[in-house]
Amino acid sequence: MIHTENLSKTYRMGEVEVQALRDVNLEIKDGEFIAIIGPSGSGKSTLLNLLGCLDKPTSGAVFIDGINTGKLSENALAEIRREKIGFIFQQFNLIHTLNALENVALPMFFAGVGREARLKKAEELLVKVGLGDRIYHKPSELSGGQQQRVAIARSLSNDPEVVIGDEPTGNVDTEAGDAIMDILEGLNRDEGRTIIVVTHDAEIAARAGRTKRMRDGKVLD
């Protein structure tokens, strides 16, 4: 379970302080599919980065399975990102020098999984997202939708309990977006994974079990 207590984040841009998140209290249960929706600048990506342990709060706390992540060292945070959370970015963020198989296997490399086991599992994951015939393709040889599916496969490589998607369909066409949402739905429904998706698209949000709206750094009811 993930929950936040009075979570706030302030960015300093030169002289100006921007309060991106204000006292957010949110609870996400295990196995839930939640969509966070809001206009750009509402603070949803900031919230996602904090939930995904990519950033530290200015005040307040994020608890993952009861652990206050703000108190953890950088290495411990890296371990949580590796073992408990799978991240999917709007820009896919694949390593362009590596092919699909190697990209998917990379988090397992960081986790110290042996080469053979790693490549076998990466291939299985690519088959699962429908890219069994593209495993040796470099990101530049794949369409946007295909790249995002590689990114989903990568996010699953260490078998995380939580998959976090920051506008996962934002850079692909509607058809590819639907396919991506199908995969995420399946991960939630069939495998019981917690899915947290940020979007500004109401249609996408409608596919989630629960929707939370954000505005001006606050979560609305």
Added chain:
Amino acid sequence: MKDTFLLVYRNIRERKTRSILTMLGIVVGIAAVVAIMFISYGMQESITEQLSEMADIIMVTPGSVELGSFGELGSFTERDLKDVERISGVKEAAAMMGEMQEVEYRGEKVMVEIVGIEPRDMDAVFGETVKLEEDGDSGTSASGRELRENDRKACQIGYSVANDYFDYEIGVNDRLTINGSKFRVIGVLEEQGGFRSNVDAQIYVTKRDAVNIFDTRDISSIFVRVRDIGEAEEIADEIEDQIDDNHKLDDFTSAMAMGGAIEDLKSIFSVLQVFLLAIASISLIVAALGIMNTTLMSVMERTHEIGVMKAIGAKNRIILFLFLMEAGVVSGIGGVLGCIVGVIAANVISFGIYTAFDVEIAVVVKLQVLLGGVAVAMIVGILSGLYPARKASKMSPVEAVRYE
């Protein structure tokens, strides 16, 4: 480890041109250091080898005179020579008389150093038998014979005197005019070069003829060979005291044990070697800056990638290791290539010196220098990569991911 190498290899290949240019910096730096080391080892060996033939010699000259020239401050007498011969530990002592004289050949006049010496003492002076020049065409000793004690108005001439000093080459049985008297050339000496190049520029006559040419019995220097090289320094001191006593003067005599000169030369050489290495090291410093620059640029360019790797669970340690390894691999390969280029360069330089100056310097390749070269390259590379790699590893994942 294999996978880490694979990742590093991909990144190096991705930036091929830049990696090669960085590598080139290391190659030049290491090659310069390695080439200088190998050539100076070769020089040291050849100098030591040449000098060690003369290690048992003590050169006695009036006043403190440099190696290879004759004293102009006073001279020795026959009594001095006899006294030196009597000192225990002295194997043989040879007196030499030397003076620059006008020599005429086919109407051309040139100043040449004339040396008067007892023919039996020649070996003592040179440390070994100086051979007569061989006839290039027939391979036989067509260049005359050795000087003999009962020779009158006969001379042996050095290689340069025979071949370079006059417009016409001088051969056996040709006649030279030395200080107004005709002398017959009975032998031409083989070319010496190196430390004995003075021999090439001299004309040898018997002591008796020298007394007539110079119009004096004064001895300009004495060559002493000792039985035990270990005692050379002590015997040299004794010789100085003895001759100073004879002339009732202090510091009149300078007796230099050549063995000591070898040690002096070796230490001068070590200093020279350090100096040359310091100069060559500058290129290594430049190469190190090149690596630092490349790695820094690589870190900047890959900020986003570093962010992604951290977001998917890479610890700081792995990022640090990846960048250090990249710097290490580039510089390691540069080091190996640098060693190869260094060996080639040393041989080219050695050949160039031989062609231009006719001085033979062997290239002494030492395995420890090669291994050291690669190790230094890698250490320089890794140290230069340390700052950028640390910078990369410390990046905040969220900021790095956002960086475009």
